[in-house]
Amino acid sequence: xxxAFLIKYAEIGIKGKNRFIFENALKDQVKFALRWVEGxxxxxxxxxxxxxxxxxxxxxxxxxxxxxxxxxxxxICPVVVIEDNNWExxxxxxxxxxxxxxxxxxxxxxxxxxxxxxRYPKTSPExxxxxxxxxxxxxxxxxxxxxxxxxxxxxxIRNKAYVFSKVIPGPGxxxxxxxxxxxxxxxxxxxxxxxxxxxxxxxxxxxxxxxxAPPYTSERAKQKVVDLARLVSKYAGPINLHIVNxxxxxxxxxxxxxxxxxxxxxxxxxMKIAEHIALENNCLGLITGESxxxxxxxxxxxxxxxxxxxxxxxxxxxxxxxxxxxxxxxxKINTYETSIQPYEDCCTIFVAKHxxxxxxxxxxxxxxxxxxxxxxxxxxxxxxxxxTIHVD
Amino acid sequence: MxxxxxxxxxxxxxxxxxxxxxxxxxEDYGNPSSMHQKGVDAEKYIIxxxxxxxxxxxxxxxxxxxxxxxxxxxNMALIGAAMAYKRSGNHIITTRxxxxxIHNPLSFLEETGFRISYLPVDKYGKVxxxxxxxxxxxxxxxxxxxxxxxxxxxxxxxxxxxxLIKGKNPKxxxxxxxxxxxxxxxxxxxxxxxxxxxxxGHKIHGPKGIGALYIRDKVKMKPIxxxxxxxxxxxxxxxxxxxxxxxxxxxxxxxxxHELKIKKLxxxxxxxxxxxxxxxxxxxxxxxxxxxxxxxxxxxxxxSFGGIRSEVLLHTLEExxxxxxxxxxxxxxxxxxxxxxxxxxxKKELLDSTIRFSFSINTTLEEIEYTLSTLKEVIPVLxxxxxx
Numbered sequence: 001x002x003x004a005f006l007i008k009y010a011e012i013g014i015k016g017k018n019r020f021i022f023e024n025a026l027k028d029q030v031k032f033a034l035r036w037v038e039g040x041x042x043x044x045x046x047x048x049x050x051x052x053x054x055x056x057x058x059x060x061x062x063x064x065x066x067x068x069x070x071x072x073x074x075x076i077c078p079v080v081v082i083e084d085n086n087w088e089x090x091x092x093x094x095x096x097x098x099x100x101x102x103x104x105x106x107x108x109x110x111x112x113x114x115x116x117x118x119r120y121p122k123t124s125p126e127x128x129x130x131x132x133x134x135x136x137x138x139x140x141x142x143x144x145x146x147x148x149x150x151x152x153x154x155x156x157i158r159n160k161a162y163v164f165s166k167v168i169p170g171p172g173x174x175x176x177x178x179x180x181x182x183x184x185x186x187x188x189x190x191x192x193x194x195x196x197x198x199x200x201x202x203x204x205x206x207x208x209x210x211x212x213a214p215p216y217t218s219e220r221a222k223q224k225v226v227d228l229a230r231l232v233s234k235y236a237g238p239i240n241l242h243i244v245n246x247x248x249x250x251x252x253x254x255x256x257x258x259x260x261x262x263x264x265x266x267x268x269x270x271m272k273i274a275e276h277i278a279l280e281n282n283c284l285g286l287i288t289g290e291s292x293x294x295x296x297x298x299x300x301x302x303x304x305x306x307x308x309x310x311x312x313x314x315x316x317x318x319x320x321x322x323x324x325x326x327x328x329x330x331x332k333i334n335t336y337e338t339s340i341q342p343y344e345d346c347c348t349i350f351v352a353k354h355x356x357x358x359x360x361x362x363x364x365x366x367x368x369x370x371x372x373x374x375x376x377x378x379x380x381x382x383x384x385x386x387x388t389i390h391v392d
Numbered sequence: 393m394x395x396x397x398x399x400x401x402x403x404x405x406x407x408x409x410x411x412x413x414x415x416x417x418x419e420d421y422g423n424p425s426s427m428h429q430k431g432v433d434a435e436k437y438i439i440x441x442x443x444x445x446x447x448x449x450x451x452x453x454x455x456x457x458x459x460x461x462x463x464x465x466x467n468m469a470l471i472g473a474a475m476a477y478k479r480s481g482n483h484i485i486t487t488r489x490x491x492x493x494i495h496n497p498l499s500f501l502e503e504t505g506f507r508i509s510y511l512p513v514d515k516y517g518k519v520x521x522x523x524x525x526x527x528x529x530x531x532x533x534x535x536x537x538x539x540x541x542x543x544x545x546x547x548x549x550x551x552x553x554x555x556l557i558k559g560k561n562p563k564x565x566x567x568x569x570x571x572x573x574x575x576x577x578x579x580x581x582x583x584x585x586x587x588x589x590x591x592x593g594h595k596i597h598g599p600k601g602i603g604a605l606y607i608r609d610k611v612k613m614k615p616i617x618x619x620x621x622x623x624x625x626x627x628x629x630x631x632x633x634x635x636x637x638x639x640x641x642x643x644x645x646x647x648x649x650h651e652l653k654i655k656k657l658x659x660x661x662x663x664x665x666x667x668x669x670x671x672x673x674x675x676x677x678x679x680x681x682x683x684x685x686x687x688x689x690x691x692x693x694x695x696s697f698g699g700i701r702s703e704v705l706l707h708t709l710e711e712x713x714x715x716x717x718x719x720x721x722x723x724x725x726x727x728x729x730x731x732x733x734x735x736x737x738x739k740k741e742l743l744d745s746t747i748r749f750s751f752s753i754n755t756t757l758e759e760i761e762y763t764l765s766t767l768k769e770v771i772p773v774l775x776x777x778x779x780x
Contacts, residue, residue, distance in 0.1 A: 215707030254777055344703070350777070 001100060002060065005067065006164060007050035008075035010332070011174060025175035025203075026050055026072045031064040032237065049180045053081070064168055069235050071201050072178075073170030077154075087122070090161050091134040097163055098135060108145035109153055116158035131155060170197050175202030176237045181205040182241070182285040183278035184232075184317065185270065186241070188225045188345045191289025191318055193335040194326050198317035199287050200236035206318055207281050208232075208239055209274045211246040213349065221343035229391040231335045238392035242277050245385055246270070249378045250350065256370040259352045264359050265295045265368060269379065275310040276383055285313045291321050296355040300349040305359045394713040395759035398543055399444075399595075400572065400692055400750030401717055406597045406645055409638040413599060424631050425622060434633050441640025448647050449589070449606055450580045453558040457626045458636050461603040462571040462592035463493040468538075468605050468627070469567045469588040469625075470497045470618050473534050474506060475614035480563060481531035487511040487519050488735040489541050494569055495731070498536075507531070517546025517678045517736050521556065528560045535566050539573030543732040543748060544678035545692030547573075554585025565611060571595055571603075575646040576654065576690055587611045593635065597752070598642030602635030646753075653753050657690035660760055664693060667764035671771055673698035677738060677746065691751045694733075697771060698743040699778050705747055708774060712766045716750040725762055 007030060013193075015022050023045055030050055031043050039058025044051050052067070060078075067076045082093045098105075112125035122130065132144055156162040184196040186208040200206050210225045226241060230301055233239045253265050274286055290298045297306070318326050330336035368375075396404070406771030416437060422430030424438055429495035439453070446453040459465045474484065484501065486494060488510045498508050509527045512520050519537060528535070535557050540547050550568055557564050567588040572580055575591075581589050589606040593599050607626070608611055646653075662685060665676060677694040680687055696704060702718035709716055733743050749763070 215711055216704050218703065218707055251777055349704075 001161055002078040003061070003081040004051065004053040004162065006077040006079050006081040006162075007052060007067065007070075007073055008077065008167070008170070009050070009072050010074045010172070011072075015182070022175060022178050023050070025178045026070070027158065029070045029072065029175045029177070029237070030067065031067040033070045034063065037061070037062050037066050043384060044376060062334050064101075064127075068168070068170055069269045070175070071173035071203065071235065074172050075167040075170055077164040077167050079162050079164040082163065085120070085157055085161040087130075089160075090157075091131060093161075094153070094155060094163055094342060095135060095138045098139065101165065102151070102367050105139045105141040107150040108143045108148070109151040110144060110146050110149035111135075111153050113156060114154070114156040116156065120157050125314065127155060127157070150199035153264045171201065171235070173201035176200060176203060177205055179205075180284045181282060182287050183274055183281070183283040184208040185274050185289075186210050186225055186232075187289070187389035188221060188339065188343065189289065190323075190336060190339040191291060191326050192287075193228045193296075193331065193339065194287075195287050195289040195315075195317050196232045197235055197329070197333050197335075199315055200232070204230065206236045206239050206287070207278070207283055209242045209244060209268055209277055211249055211273075212242050213247045214245070216247065216250075216349040217344055220341075221345060224338060224341050224343055226339050226389060226391060228335055229389075231333070231338060232356055233391050235333065239388065240281065241389045241391050242281075242362055243387040243389065244273055244277075244382050246273075246382065249375070249382060252374060253371065254350055259350075260354060260356045261359060261364060261367050262350055262352060263355050264305050264364055265371075267297055268309045268368075270362070270389065271371075271376075272309045273379060273382060275312050277386065278312060283312070285315050287315045287317070289318055289326075290316045291318050291323070291326065294323065296357045299357050301358040301360075302356075305361050305364055308361060342364070393758070393762045394677075394715075395755075395763050396440055396715050397749045397751060397759065398717050399752035399755070400748060402594045402717045403601065403752050404754060405594075405599060405638075408641060408645065409598055409641045411574055412637045412641050413634040415771060416637050421632070424633060425620070436438045437633055437637040437640070438631055441636045441643075444640045444644050445604060448578075448643050451606055452609060455606055455609055457605050457607060457623050458631060458639075459605055459627060460601055460605045460632070462491075462569075462590055463596070463603075465571075465590035465592070465605040466491070466493040466569055467497045468533065468613075470494065470536060471501065471616050472613040473565050473567065473588065473611070474501050475532040476612040477565065480506065481533040483507045483509070483529060483531040483533065483537045483720065485509045485511060485524065485527050485532060487513060488511055488535055489517055489543075489546070490536065490538055491542055491569060491571070494536055504694055511537075513546070513735050515637070515678075515736050516680050517541050517544050519548055519553065521553070524553065525556060525560060528557060528564065530561070532561055532564050535564055536569065537567075537678065538569040538571075539579070540576065540689040540692070541568075541732055542572045542692070544694040544736065545689035545750075546678045546736075547687060547689055550579075550586065551584040554704050572667040572689065572692070573673045575643075576651070576657075577754070578647075581606055581608060591640060593639040596642050599635050599638040602639045604639070629750060655757045656678045657751055657753070657755075658685055660757065661685055661690060661693060661755070664749065664760050664764065666768065667760070668685060668693075668695055671697070675738065675742065677733065678736065679695075679705055682723075692747055693749045695749065696738060698742065698745060700745050700771065700774050702747050703744055705745075705770070707767065708770050709763075712770075714763050714766060717750070718746070 027043055027050055034041050040055040041054055042053045080097050108375050111128045111131045113124045115124045136142055151165050153165045182204050184206050186192045196206050208229055212222050229239045230243045249269055256267050419435045422434040424435040442453040442456050445456050484506055502508050511523050537548055539550055554566050557566055565587045568586045570589045571592045574591040587608045591604050593602040615626050617628050622628050675696045706718050
């Protein structure tokens with residue numbers, strides 16, 4: 001029945017002179033999302049909306065699912081296209097649409113008409129009135145309510161007529177690519193993919209960094225992170241995943257620093273390295289999945305200690321979330337199942353029984369002095385041996 | 393240098409097995425149930441393989457059913473026998489050290505009303521005979537005990553156990569999971585008192601996806617797969633002819649010069665154990681005082697390395713092209729702690745520090761020596777960076 005989709009967006013409408021940038025980005029993202037969907041589509045931008053028209057047979061569910069992953073989309077309206085727009089044919093077709101789409105006719109409605117083709121013999125108010133009358137005649141249970149209708153029936157007349165009344169919610173947010181790029185520290189846990197998703201939703205393109213510690217973390221743990229990046233990329237678009245071999249740095253810290261401070265010092269070096277890769281790749285910030293108090297390294301003191309090493313802003317979108325909230329979101333974006341595969345990540349392999357929960361920056365910096373001899377060299381080697389995987 | 397010491401997980405396919413598989417796939421691809429010549433040609437492979445396997449077991453070819461592998465053989469044996477004999481009783485006995493493809497079908501049967509007893513084992517992984525005798529009762533319909541344990545290589549005295557079971561209750565059906573034993577031991581079910589015997593192709597240099605169940609004549613069985621009635625209705629589904637042909641070739645090969653091969657394996661095992669004993673703070677699991685090692689399987693050695701996590705050691709060895717398993721490969725893709733190791737009572741802190749080395753007829757002395765010298769090199773380094 002539906003031959004087209006009208007894509008609604010909200011925030012973009014208020015962007016003033018930059019609006020076209022956002023609209024073009026959204027159009028590109030819609031095209032990108034539809035590239036694997038069965039069928040051929042024509043995507044156009046017109047009168048403040050994006051219009052997707054199916055040029056061939058297509059799979060409705062698959063199309064809606066793809067569109068629901070495009071950030072910036074607030075609503076997807078399936079549209080019936082009526083080729084013959086002389087009044088008799090049009091009104092009958094609209095009646096048929098109402099009949100098919102709403103089995104129970106016990107609701108209130110209003111017709112909203114738009115006449116793009118000004119040569120059409122009826123004006124917009126006339127179309128509204130006459131169409132309303134036709135529908136009331138045909139379905140006796142229907143009632144009109146012009147102030148608060150349950151169903152708003154849109155009829156638009158251009159060279160063809162377009163009818164729609166249903167809105168499928170979209171994810172909201174901003175189109176990817178309209179807000180620069182940021183570097184996600186992706187661990188393989190539950191939180192970081194969710195953090196990446198949330199920032200991407202604001203239109204930010206994502207790169208990711210993963211710290212691999214063979215033989216302490218396995219090839220399968222790495223594969224899991226690649227899989228997670230792929231799941232996030234379904235929303236965020238293509239992701240460059242940078243894999244850092246962190247083993248030697250980790251062992252060196254283990255050897256030279258107090259055991260309780262290992263995790264904090266390690267995370268400080270992770271942030272440093274991630275920032276370095278971020279700057280090399282034109283990223284404007286770092287993203288982590290940290291949430292206050294979740295573990296010893298995520299207390300306010302610990303966050304302050306890890307934050308201190310970088311100058312780029314660090315975005316922590318789940319900072320105030322409870323674990324369950326994060327899990328819920330992970331389930332919604334389909335990363336949860338992958339995240340809970342039981343492979344050890346490099347943060348837990350040497351974790352102390354009682355790690356510091358309130359590290360003092362002074363103490364940590366003092367401990368790090370023990371690393372002076374070799375650490376710069378090790379970081380350099382790690383940066384020089386980064387492996388980058390393109391995921392989409 | 394590369395050392396593949398994970399033959400308990402799977403073995404390298406023989407050239408001759410590969411050749412026959414290719415021949416069946418490319419030339420004799422007919423459906424063995426088809427009435428025309430192509431079907432007859434394909435069926436010949438099945439008859440041939442059945443004869444080879446039956447000969448190796450001194451059994452009748454009619455007593456062999458092909459399955460998709462060890463797991464299906466075990467499922468078919470347990471569920472098929474339980475369903476066929478449920479009127480005679482509802483009690484099934486097994487041990488604590490069986491493979492998940494025994495334990496999980498039994499849990500399923502337990503849900504449907506069967507009572508399952510799990511026999512304890514001693515520190516060498518041998519079934520406690522007294523416990524077995526205590527458990528057998530009028531209600532007992534089935535006993536399932538593995539021949540060779542896949543994690544530590546302990547071996548049960550199957551003939552003796554069969555005698556004891558039948559002595560106490562002659563109606564009991566005795567199933568033996570022979571997946572790690574077949575090809576390493578000569579197994580003669582009739583003589584030994586085995587009613588059902590599971591075997592697998594890829595543990596003996598055959599293909600994956602093929603196995604068989606020996607069902608002694610007159611033992612009643614219900615099928616667990618239903619369909620076109622192939623294999624006399626016992627296992628519906630078009631036969632896996634390439635797999636079956638490959639299995640036949642592998643069985644023929646493995647039992648050629650058999651004694652010599654086994655002697656060589658025990659020789660390698662002895663050298664490996666001597667070498668590994670030179671490393672501090674290790675325990676070899678399931679080994680008795682018998683210096684010839686003949687009361688354990690020739691191809692499996694389980695070693696616990698104090699203070700080292702098995703996953704880390706496994707990946708370190710992997711970096712040196714040495715391939716081993718942590719605990720049992722079948723169960724250890726997910727790092728869960730081993731049932732066998734718990735059952736033989738090894739210390740809790742060693743459960744996650746245990747590695748299985750498993751050999752095959754392809755294993756060489758050089759591989760063993762290379763592995764030993766690598767272990768001696770990496771163990772002290774790994775112990776320096778332990779979690780505490």
